[in-house]
Amino acid sequence: MKKLINNPEDFVRESLEGMAAAHADLIKINFDPTFIHRLDAPKSGKVAIISGGGSGHEPMHAGFVGMGMLDAACPGQIFTSPTPDQMLAAAQAVDSGAGVIYIVKNYSGDVMNFEMATELAYSEGIRVLNILIDDDVAVRDIYTQGRRGVGTTVLAEKICGAAAERGYSLQKVADLCRRVNLSGRSMGIALSSCTVPMRMSPTFALGADEIEVGIGIHGEPGRKRMDLMPANELVSMLALSILEDSAYTRVVREWDMDNGKWFDCELINQPFQRGDRILAFVNGMGGTPISELYIVYRKLAEICQNRGIQIVRNLIGSYITSLEMQGCSITLLKLDDEMIELWDAPVKTPTWRWGV
């Protein structure tokens, strides 16, 4: 595996420096502790949305910082959760007093670090909430800490970012974010492994015709290894795993801002059904050309149509990646009018720009 990098230890920093140089009109990057924030944050009266996670999933999250989306992003080392001090510093930098929402993907590391950050931010007098994204249907939640957070994260950040931009209250943005999470499901496949720069050997080994079904964005295994099949069959497999997933109930921990403690709350994703209006998101894992993603979308659209599920919005491209991994993931998000309106709302970030 060859990479366009210098010293592997400098990968994250240098990539961020490149971003900062390229998008100085939109974002600013703080080092030590490291976080990216909107040039114009804090915006008076506006709820701040902060996300973060290991690096290696670019453009997520740093590419989503800007008007109509994130106020700040905290990048960790490659595939390693960032640390609470980054998250706290980001919150302090962008909080206008209207409060902060941490959008957290459900991985041990991210959850624990964001929980510590939530406690720290609270103790610093910041009104903070912590919303989990756990949408990966590939995961057997019986023997894990539940489903991983994948593609729905991107959509939640766009939709909640638009809501915050419109002046939604902290509680309303949090409710919306939870609703997006409860409306989205994802699953992915890998045709090749990614290679972490610090290690320079592939994270996992696949045979010449083998693929990993239900791959995680750090190269974690999902459901099974199998032989490569034509795209149409792979798409059917992914789409049906999502569309036929039954109600998903689990208990997650959220922060009680008023009493300064954690509480358990039960969440349920309802299954998709005929008549649903959805956003269909076909995501590339970093090394897959967009031409192949369109082949995936073609079949996905056909499947949805045959099941009476209406794709009213779509997103096709590499947004939540796993370094140079080849493969794709599909995320289907059930939409309501409010979510559609917020999806369409203006956005201006290094990655996304429309309406302005």
Next chain:
Amino acid sequence: MKKLINNPEDFVRESLEGMAAAHADLIKINFDPTFIHRLDAPKSGKVAIISGGGSGHEPMHAGFVGMGMLDAACPGQIFTSPTPDQMLAAAQAVDSGAGVIYIVKNYSGDVMNFEMATELAYSEGIRVLNILIDDDVAVRDIYTQGRRGVGTTVLAEKICGAAAERGYSLQKVADLCRRVNLSGRSMGIALSSCTVPMRMSPTFALGADEIEVGIGIHGEPGRKRMDLMPANELVSMLALSILEDSAYTRVVREWDMDNGKWFDCELINQPFQRGDRILAFVNGMGGTPISELYIVYRKLAEICQNRGIQIVRNLIGSYITSLEMQGCSITLLKLDDEMIELWDAPVKTPTWRWGV
């Protein structure tokens, strides 16, 4: 090499069908002959911009069809020029009477097919011009048919598309397009080969630590093979090849619309110099994660700054690709006020959307 495809013969058609399904609000695709066109074309009084070339370089060109950019795109088979009948049909579909410009990348196949199309369109009474893009400094023009058309094509299509949208005349758009070509230079490297779906073995073979410097977008060789170096050194090599390229003079054939014949015209690219304002375009070849492109941009910005060359606009991402090839190219385009204004003008295509 594994790919998300069905039958290799169906690759181009299925990918286009996916695009058509995904972007039905922006574009329409005609099959047999195959071309993609704006939903709202022909637009009364507006000059039509048409480009095309082999497939496998997505999102170029089909992803650039829409408001503020291309009126139509003609995709060929993978890495194979489209045919004159596609180009003629596209012109007939989008010409409002204000005339058509074919933007053509300098490869034997593209040039010959577009020349035939130009003659055909002329004979059908269409006011047509044919502008060549030849910006790849890697090519030794002494023993080839001159420099290949690469990254500047993307920028020319954006800038000329905006000009046409504003109502520029046919001649003015053509002059602008020629000026963009005369202001841009590119060079790329490959870390890995691409694999054409119909063949399924790599187009060229690189050693475990070897790269191809001066790569073409079809996997053609450029200047030399060498060992992989740190990104900073590779970027220096590319940037200096571009920045230190001396005046480039060549004769190209253009169409004399009034007399219906070809004429030779001499074109000269002037070298870059201190004080130039430029657009810096860091392009991924299809399999390179954007995090690496930002590492490239970081060094490029430093080099430009040290030479007193001012980057006033930038573009970072995979826009002119070579299937899943890993690597990148750099394009530097000298800007003037008019070009900057047109670059910033609204655009709404499957790939690009801003200002609307």
Next chain:
Amino acid sequence: MNTEQILRWLQRFATKIEQNKEYLTELDAAIGDADHGINMERGFKKLLIQLPTITNKDIGSILKAVSMTLISSIGGASGPLYGTFFLRASSAVADRSELDEQDMLDMLRAGLNGVIERGKTQLGDKTMLDVLFPAVTAFEKAVDERKQMRDAMAQALVAAEQAMKDTALMQAKKGRASYLGERSIGHQDPGATSCYLMLKCLYESL
């Protein structure tokens, strides 16, 4: 050469391309982009379907129809070149249903000139021209020497075969192979090879 023989030629050539699809592609893989066989086969497969529908036409019309099919289905560099070859050839023999040696020479020369103009190629650039030109020259010489059609074409074919092999010695100056610089030397040109096959089929159809 009559209409039937022209049709036999086209049929044979189309079949030959199909059989040599891999071979031509491999030649292109070495110095080009590995698609010459694929490109040609795409066009000639169409032609095979079309041929039965044009049997009752004159030679000029048949070649014109062939040209249109190739132009609109091959693409790449070889599409316009073979397309132009047949287009110009068709003009040279418009309305004819029988060609004598001189007609054949006119036809081939017209096609040759079309390739030169379209491709802006010179001899020695390592392209199909490097087969077509010596073949037509040899045919002309034989016709001047009053050779009969079959003999004249046999001589053209001998020249074509040698010329095809000689392209391996050349450095490409046109087409994708040119980007290889000196590295293109040592490999036979794919377009030159398909052009030789075309002439071989022509001879075999007499």
Next chain:
Amino acid sequence: MNTEQILRWLQRFATKIEQNKEYLTELDAAIGDADHGINMERGFKKLLIQLPTITNKDIGSILKAVSMTLISSIGGASGPLYGTFFLRASSAVADRSELDEQDMLDMLRAGLNGVIERGKTQLGDKTMLDVLFPAVTAFEKAVDERKQMRDAMAQALVAAEQAMKDTALMQAKKGRASYLGERSIGHQDPGATSCYLMLKCLYESL
């Protein structure tokens, strides 16, 4: 155990992590994401730089400073876990400059509870808890039996070593390894391994 010994422990542990960076990473490669050694080393390298600046503090303050350094530099799952371990441990021995067996037990137990709360883990989930818990339990038993510090810690270490090896028999239920399902069985847990190293260094510093 006095301040000097505490500092020796931390110094030793940091050095041990540096030496075992590759090993811990390889263990994580088998069932996780191949970064445990890299993560730990990032934190403990910082700690090595920091240690000389905190030598004149009390044990509670030293451990608190360690905690802050680890929390803000390791990241991943192990950052908050080791960070919380040292944070809670520090609270249990605030202002102290000497620890007897009971103090040590309080300190370890506080750290252990921190890990359980932060990680929401249970015994048998195949995590560092599966070393820490049996080690603290063994230490407690030894202290109950009035063993001296060194002997008690030796017993804890014996339990820890066995427990570390036993993690290979478990199926992971927390952390990245859990996604492997049954495939996680047969591999020793990286976090359990680093935790054993921590206890080993503690024993060796006495």
